[in-house]
Amino acid sequence: MINISNLAYTFSAPPSGPPVFSGLSMQVRRGEFISIVGASGCGKSTLFRIIAGLLEPSSGTVTMNGEVTASAAARLGQVAYMPQQDLLLPWRTVLDNCLLPWELKRHCSKAAATAEIRALLQRFGLAEAEAAYPHELSGGMRQRVAVLRTVAAGNELMLLDEPFGALDAITRRSLQLWLLELWSELDKTVLFITHDLEEALLLSDRIYLMTGRSGDGIREYSPGLPRPRHHSLSYEPQFAALRRDLELMLYEHRS
Structure with missing residues (x-):
């Protein structure tokens, strides 16, 4: 689905310095859930902005669905991108926030789009919050609304940049379980940034470790865990061993 080479x-702004990353190559196959982990400042969010068409890389190629995209502009609108902040518009209700993708694309009637959003609200456990404003929602509910709006964009590929990073541990665990169940139903391809190694292992088919080093920008790790998964997996010895291996790989590249 994506080939980055x-x-x-x-x-480019002065003073010029070393690259954020270089020599970064990776592949994403249709239907995968892939996490990207690495220290702050190694370029994870920058990579997402390049894939989404918001930044032009200094060099290298991004191939999407078998076609090389000649510029960042050619990638705009091809992926659904959720940044770290939920960016819900405070003056709009949950329903109206979720209708934003339709307002940009107008691919069907508003009535049809509203019916589709209401079906998703039901599926996401948010039907009763349809008329609520963002300030009336808990942090977990805001993040679910933001994910719903990303799904509503209609793109097969979703980029989720630390969607649960600002949440407390209990809410975060609840949303991890929720996302596990949701992803299996939606038939989407997901790229997911996280600093939480357990979260990456629990959710992912494969994990990419970003180092930010010149010429050694990324390394692949495959947990090999079967699906379906439940959070109780994180208490098993095999899971603890995988977490240790992943942590050692990260420290190896940072040293």
């Missing part, structure tokens, strides 16, 4: 990005 020898990607590099350097901030």
Whole structure:
């Protein structure tokens, strides 16, 4: 679905410095859930902005669905992108926030789009919050609304940038379980940024470790855990061993 080859990005504003990352290559197959982990500042969010068409790489190629995209503009609108903040518009209700993708694309009537959103609200456990405003929602509910709006964009590929990073541990665990169940039903391909190694192992088919080093920008790790999964998996010895291996790989690259 995506093939990234020898990607590099350097901030052009002075003073010029080393690249954020370089020599970065990775592949994403249709239907996969892939997590990207790495230290702050290694370029994870920058990579997402390049894939989404919001930034132009300094060098390298991004191929989507078998076609090389000649520019960032050619990728705009091809993926659904949820940044770290939920970015819900405070003056709009949950329903109206979720209708934003339709307002940008107008691919069907408003009545049809509203019916589709209401079906998703039911599926996401948010039907009773349809008329609520963002300030009336808990942090977990806001994140679910933001994920719903990303799904409503209609793109097969979803980029989720630390969607649960600002939540407390209990709410985060609840949403991890929710996302596990949801992803199996939606038939989407997901790229997911997280700093939580357990979260990456629990959710992912494969994990990419970003180092930010020149010429050694990324490394692949395959947990090999069967699906379906439940959070109780995180208490098993095999899971603890995988977490240890992943942590050692990260420290190896940071040293």
